[in-house]
Amino acid sequence: MPVEMTASEALGLWQNVTLEQVRRDEPDLTLRQLSILLHVYMVPPPHTVRGLAATLGVTKPVITRALDTMGAMTLIDRVRDDRDRRNVVIKRTLAGALYLEKFGDLVIGEGRKLNV
Template structure:
């Protein structure tokens, strides 16, 4: 299935999703934090701080700061890799899975509101 949007429609969709997120009682995540969260939940694990930094083209401290916030919100958790203590593994949580599912539902709902 292919969805075709004109640039203005794509921007309207992004605007509506962003506004829905602002009005929601859930966590107020930055675009970078959402990108990290989606990598963790949509791509096959395992996920490491080093791997996420490479995937997003940012430094490990940038990922660590974002994970600090998302960890405090219980959207992800971190622990040392027992096989390689240099690696920090990033894992999913129930709260994070529910957030991502709700976020997807919001995108679908807002896309349906777009004029054809």
């Protein structure tokens, strides 16, 4: 079932989601970090630094900095590719999956408020 919204309603939903996310005791991710995390969890693996950089249209060092931060939050993990030691493979973690599940629930909840 498609959701019909005006641009103002969509922006209001995004504002409510981001405001509520900031209020919660959850990691505070940048849009870039959130985009990377969503990509890693919603697109089938494998995921590499090189591949993420190409997908987001940024350099590998930009991805590495974002992954450093998310790794410290235990939202992702990185391991060397056994087949090609030059590649770093990005792995999902339980903490990352739980973070996105809560984030998804937040979006659903804020979206339902708009329909009431």
